[in-house]
Amino acid sequence: MKKLTVGAQVAKKIRKGIQLLDAGDFPESLEMETVVELQDQSGQLLGTAYLSQQNKGIGWYIGTGKRKLDSVFYHNLFQAAKSKRRAYFEDSHTTAFRIFNQDGDGFGGLSIDLYGDFALFSWYNAFVYSQKETIVAAFQSVYPELAGGYEKIRFKGLDYESAHLFGQEAPANFTILENGVSYQVFLNDGLMTGIFLDQHQVRGSLVDGLAAGKSVLNMFSYTAAFSVAAAMGGAVETRSVDLAKRSRELSQAHFVANHIDLEQHFFHVMDVFEYFKYAQKKGLGFDVIVIDPPSFARNKKQTFSVVKDYHKLVSQALTILNPKGVLITSTNASNLSIEKFKAQIEKGFAGIPHKYLATYRLPSDFAVNQSDESSNYLKVFTIQVEK
Known part of the structure; x- marks a missing residue:
């Protein structure tokens, strides 16, 4: 097994418990797809790692000592x-x-x-x-x-x-069950399955009463799993908005799986910012608005980045939120700390009085590396407007 010597900063990071290895950790050219032993500059063994290029990082530290991957x-x-x-x-x-x-x-x-x-x-x-x-x-x-x-x-x-x-x-x-609600899933159709499992606690809050008797708007709805959870939790109306044309068909399948009449549940295939304008023009208002965008998105008119633009979604949502209404603000951007995400939310509120009702991170089945904050990527706040 090849030995690699790492600098003091990398050794410190590994000893802290961070397992993801970055390209900057190894400035020299490296052989990929291989297992290596890492040692500090004094020759002390740090442990075993493997090197392989992926969307983030160039490999992973596996653990102390010499590990055999068998x-x-x-x-x-x-x-x-x-x-x-x-x-x-x-x-x-x-x-x-x-x-x-x-x-x-x-x-x-x-x-x-x-x-x-x-x-x-x-x-x-x-x-x-x-x-x-x-x-x-x-x-x-x-x-x-x-x-x-x-x-x-x-x-x-x-x-x-x-x-x-x-x-x-x-x-x-x-169909699978989550919090007693049925969801239709598909395992062999591209990268998606029809549901993001890391949000099951947030959907559980909708099932358990947060949506009871309320009108709910679900932005970036994908297959409208939040909407179905809200409907099963007693919502009187849901509206699901997503730009993907297939979202309507997939969303309706979840409702059918739970024998929910679609009469008070609506699906809009359109850009969310255009929907905000539409809702304002029509004088629509909602008691609960879910905002769970992708970290980055682009359409013909604009690009959207959670890191820079999330506050725009909050400010637009507030224009159609009913008095004492609730926002569920969510992101899975691992490059955005919870403090900076909260700052984006506060920028969107622009001084409007509000209170934080609940905070969600990854649920316990999504075990995280406690030493690496980026491992706990999910950040969700349930917020009530005090007006």
Whole structure:
């Protein structure tokens, strides 16, 4: 195994517990797709890492000492992760959640989600993908009860995004439960599945009474999972807005899965800023508005960045929010700290009195690396206007 010497700052970062390795940590040209031993400038062993290019970083620190990435290593990782999630496996009201989450479970570059009786593997770089046979075999030894598995390719270089991996094939569309609500999902249709599992606590708040008797507007709605949760929680009306044309069909499928009459639930395929103008013109008002945009988006007229532009969404939402109304403000941008996100929100409020009712980070199934704030990427505030 090749040894690499790292500078003092990199050694300090590793000793702090940060596992993601950056290109700047290794200024010299490196051999990719390989396992290495890292040592500090005094020659002291820091531990084992692997190098592989991905969307963020060029590899991951694995742990102290010399680690052999064999079936025993992966088996132990999956067994420990499964034990941590015992409460989820025992919850009959939720059948979809994350069962392995990258560095939060000790191995960056891989996440695994459970959808009913099926596992969904996400490979984030070519090295982890090259370990697929060993990883899947170890996983199946820990989860012999599962019917089958699928994979998503989340790095560049392969000619496919999604595929069946092992065992039985799932129906093209099937339903899972979350907080007692049914959602229709699809495991082999591009990179998406129809639901973002990291938001299940926030959707749970809508199911559990936040939306009862309220009108709800869901911006950047994707498949309207927030809207369905609100409807199941007693919302009298929901409106879901997303620019993607397919969003209407996928959204309606969730409502049908829960036997919800669509008469008071509306779907708008349009840009959210255009919808704000439309709602203002029509004199529409809402009791709850959910704002959960992608970190970056571009259409024909403009670009949007959460880091710079989130305050615009807040200020526009306030123009159509009913008195004493509630905003659910959300972002999954890992490059935006919770303090800076809150600053964007406050800029949008521009002095309008309000109070924070709840704060959500990643739920416990999305285990995080406590030493690395960027690992806990989800930031959600539930805020009530005091007027």
